[in-house]
Amino acid sequence: MAYRIITLILLLCSASATAGLFDAPGRSNFVPADQAFAFDFQQQQHDLNLSWQIKDGYYLYRQQFTFRAAGATLDEPALPAGEWHEDEFYGKSEIFRQRLTVPVTVKQADKDATLTVTWQGCADAGFCYPPETKVIPLSAVLAASADGQASTIDPAPPTSSRPVFNPPLPVEPRPSPEIATSPAPASAPPADAPARLPFTALWALLIGIGIAFTPCVLPMYPLISGIVLGGKQRLSTARALLLAFIYVQGMALTYTALGLVVAAAGLQFQAALQHPYVLVGLSAVFILLALSMFGLFTLQLPSSLQTRLALLSNKRQGGSPGGVFAMGAIAGLICSPCTTAPLSAILLYIAQSGNLWLGGGTLYLYALGMGLPLILVTVFGNRLLPKSGPWMGHVKTAFGFVILALPVFLLERILxxxxxxxxxxxxxxxxxxxxxxxxxxxxxxxxxxxxxxxxxxxxxxxxxxxxWAFGAPALEQQAHLAFTRVSSVAELDRALAQAKGQPVMLDLYADWCVACKEFEKYTFSSPDVQQALKGVVLLQVDVTKNSPQDAALLKRLQVLGLPTILFFNAQGQEQPDRRVTGFMDAAAFSAHLRDWQA
The missing domain is CATH 1.20.5 (Single alpha-helices involved in coiled-coils or other helix-helix interfaces)
Structure with missing residues (x-):
């Protein structure tokens, strides 16, 4: 019995070793896209469900989904929340794994109506598929009647797994006038998706604390403290803390409301806010706000409006929670020259996000940061405040540089x-x-x-x-491989014919392929790889646009996804056993090249 068990263990170990021996890196067995992301749909009158069964080790990008209706009016597809995925080149992206179901409400559909759906996914092993497009035939649906019921034109049974047609040309991801979509290549955030901002909301708390020490704000704290206490000098510590906290919450309420309004407006105009001309305009505004912090000009509310708000605030009675809260809410509207520019910068900044929680939370933390010194002064007195001096002007100037970081962030997207x-x-x-x-x-x-x-x-x-001045980037560019670009089957055949007598390496590249970027940065830049490729004709196909020519090339070469690297001998014949799919580091790729050239 023991002998049989030992024999079984040895057989299993030998099988694993054999599999590991012949499972060379770069030749992973990736499945076709329709197996990695099995698509199905079902329609019952106005209820349409789109579903994807996602294979283990694969995922779909949320921002890659597009929906275009022809002859139908649909509600916006309700994509569920996914999980966050991060890579070195494209940052954070939301992805879906295992199973995805997207419900869509069909308001009205003609007899020959269709819905074109586009999606894209990748494998965890570093392999990405071109965008997939399916055209779904829709059952005819009448618009909802007065009683709110929808009806079909024909009494057909619910549609499920009806033929799904592949269009002859790949669909470019463009917004539909009938259905809100989130189109974008994976190499950049979609035009109408919330922008990823480089600063967290907690920075607003630190900025608020810093603004408290500017020359327009810090000297006002003892005066505001006296008003909050209602002129009473002898209050318990708890009572003073409560009144100061209520005042700050009133001020924070005003700022939070501003943040919510601006974020909501930004959400409605996300696509416009990402346009290069708009980004340049916002950058110019941020620069002007920074210049006001440098003292070139004064930026504040009109004096008449400030006076009116101040009179309204003075009518409130200090020392009582209700009056103090109202005073704080009104004070949030009175912007001094030191606070107008930072507040305007933060408001424009969160408009880029289109996120209500981020907008409200950022302004709340900003107001809380400004109010913390006031709470300390109200509870412990003026002894905690630093002495006024030129250093307060330096704090104001420093915040001008902080504001200047925002146009750099915006212009970086364009340049x-x-x-x-x-x-x-x-x-x-x-x-x-x-x-x-x-x-x-x-x-x-x-x-x-x-x-x-x-x-x-x-x-x-x-x-x-x-x-930049001394040409280091040029040297860096020389360290990378110099590929000759081909863009069609005819150009590829012509390049292979011209290279007769020389071996050829063909690299298939796309901007949405993360592993392609890794090949460029880590593998093709290696001196060992470059040395091994001397005497080899280097060709490259860029299939980023997924155009008809790109699709024809991928079909001709029988390529499932990227990255894929093909090798041809001196007679122009591909060597399929040398094909590379998925990422390989410099050492493994150098060894692969040596084996190819042996």
Whole structure:
């Protein structure tokens, strides 16, 4: 019995070893897209359910779904919440695994109405499929009658798994006038999706605290504290804390309402807010707001409106919770020159998100940050406040640089990563140089260390500009492989014919392919790989647009998805056993090239 068990274990181990021996990296057995994402649908009058059975180890991108109706009016498809997926090149994306069901309400459909659905997914192993498009025939549905019931034109039974037609041409992801969609390539966020913002809402709390120490705000705290207490000097600590907290909550309510309104407006105009012209315009506004913090001009509410709000606030009685809350709510509307620019910047910033929770929460934390020093002054008195001086003006100027970070963030979307890095470099040089020059007037010994750190930071910030000026990016470009682009079957055949007598490597690339980016950054830049590819003709096909020519090429080459790299011998014949699918690091790819050339 023991002998049989040992024999069985040895057989299992040998089978695993054999599988590992012949399962070479880069030749994974990926399934076709229709098996990785099995699609089905079912319609019963106005209720249409779209479903995908997603194979283990695969996922669909939420932002890649598009829905276009022809001859029908539909409600917006209700995509459920997915899980977050993050990669080095595209950041966070929402994805779906296992099973996905999308209910769609058909308001009205003609007899020959159709719904075109597009989606795209990838495998965890680093393999992405081109966008898949299906055209669904819809059963005719009359518009809802007065009693709210919808009816079908023909008494056909519920449709399920009816023939789904593949259109002859891939559908470009474009918004539909009838159905709200979220189209975008995976390489960039969709035009109408909430923008990913680089700062969290907690930054608003820190900004609010910092604004409290500007010259327009800090000297006002003792006066506001006295008004909140109703002129009474002897109140218990608990009572003083309660009144101060209520005042801050009233102010926070006003700011939160502003945040909700602006975020809601941003949600309605997300596509417009992502347009390059709009981003440039917003960047110009942010620059003007920053200049106001630098003291070039004063930005505040008209004095007549400020006076009217102040009189309204003075009518409220201090010392009582209701009166204090109303005073705080009104005070939130009175913007001083030091708070107008930061508040405007935050409002424009959260409009980019279109997220109500983020909008309201950000402004609430901003108001809470401004109110924390007031609470301390009200409870413990003026002894906790630092002495006024020129340093408050420096705080105001520093926030001008904080506001300048926002146009850099917006322009980076238009100009690309390289110019974005240069803009961040310029901003870093400006800020650290200003801080260094400002610190020269300090007399304390420990400030010498701070000055050294600031000077070093300015020099480090200048590195991207040095690379730009002295041509380092050009050297970096030379370190990558120089591919010859082909864009059609005819061009590929012509390039292979011209390369007769030389081996050929054909790389299939797309912007939405994460592993293709990894190949560029980590594999093709390797000196060993470049040395191994000397004497090899390098061709590349960019199928980002998923055009008819791209589809024809993929069909001709029998490519399921990307990344895929094909190898041809000197006679122009592909060697299928050398084909690479999925990512391979530099060491593994170098070994693969040596085996190919052996």
């Amino acid at each position: 690309g990563d390289q110019w974005g890095l240069r803009l961040w470099s310029m901003l870093g040089i400006a800020f650290f140089s200003w801080a260094f020059i400002t610190s020269l007037g300090a007399t304390r010994p420990w400030m010498r260390l701070v000055q050294i750190i600031l000077l070093a930071a300015a020099l480090v910030s200048a590195r991207p500009l040095q690379d």
